[in-house]
Amino acid sequence: MDIQAYIASGVLESYVLGIASPEETAEVERLAKQYPQIKAEIEAIRASLEAYIMQHEQVPPASLKKKIWYKLEQLDTDEVSMPEEISLNSSRETKTGRNFTMYWLAAAVTGFILSIGLNAYLYNQLTDTKQQLAAATTRNQSLSASLQVRQTDYTQALAELEILRNPDNRPIFLGGQEPAPGAAVMVYWNKDKQQVHLAVHNLPAPSPDKQYQLWAIVDGKPVDAGMLELKEQGPQLQKMKNIGKAEAFAITLEKKGGNPTPEGQIYVLGKV
């Protein structure tokens, strides 16, 4: 190419002054790398322009230096730098693209920080919710267990009530004898079905190696009617052995597991 003609065209002056078009600028920069003569020409143009500019030198106000340094010191402590493209020729375009990227970056960083915060908040919420759920589950389980107990109790109570209501179940009061005059036991006997139920109202607590035994007196002789299972919570009906015939019922205190014939003292006794 004709370097002299290119130099003479005035495009280099336009380039240095920053008024060349983007295409011209790109071309100048490419050719400057390729041709030292063009590069030297650019330098000479720039030097003369800068020499001209320097003629406009003015002494700034004396206070300005301190003011600027104060500002720069503040920057270092509290600002994150946002680099901005400043090109070496005087051209004033291209800044927006870079700024735009920086805005996006800033937005992304801000978004990220917000998201960390939000995540922490949501994580806390989740943990709280999990704890609440666990507590609720536990409470639910305990309620349902207690409901089951109540239902069993209710079913049992209904069954007991049924027995008490039934006129075929004849109530027999067994009153306290010498070892425990205050003792009281009820026996409900269904002669037809031979069923015997028993409710303890008052009996002294036996020692651990002893157990109360119910006897049906048949023709003057005691017949085993079962062992008493004493429960802590109040009077409950206990089903005993089937008895078809009896003149009286009695309870004696025997060794644990009972005896074929009574050996201990009679605690309660009631005639049919």
Next chain:
Amino acid sequence: MYKTLSTITEKELVGLLKNKDKKGFELLYDNYSRVLYGIVLKIVHSESLAEDVLQDAFVKIWKNIDAYDASKGTLFTWLLNVCRNTAIDRLRSQSYKHTNKIQSLDNHVSMMDGQSQTQSAVDHIGLDKVVDTLKPEQKIIIDYIYFKGFTQAEVAEELNIPLGTVKTRVKSAINHLREFFK
């Protein structure tokens, strides 16, 4: 080329600036503030605004010194461009505000015509000490482009001359400068 600092100390200066060293600022300010203030003042025509702009420009220099690439040109060229761009940007944003104000004033019919004269009064504050290195028609073209940030087309329109003439005048003005500063 600015001769106050040799290229070696210019490199050192850049190093100090990159380290955010106060000595770097001192050297920068002591060596360049007069010429940088001069061009900023020449662009904005107001001493208080020029102070403000120079402060902004120093902030940019301080923050963006890492973006300076010595292989692409001298530090001085870079500094000039930062200051020039900052000043022109400021002027444009101000004149934009000013234009808006004028427009809103126009809506008030009762406003006196004399009000609009305030704008031209500030034009003469930046007093040129410059020796007559350029012929008036050359000077005006360089000043429009360099100090007002006009494009070739804007200059052509402003001076009412063909676009081609702008290029020739730019070329002859620069040639003139090269002769003068040889």
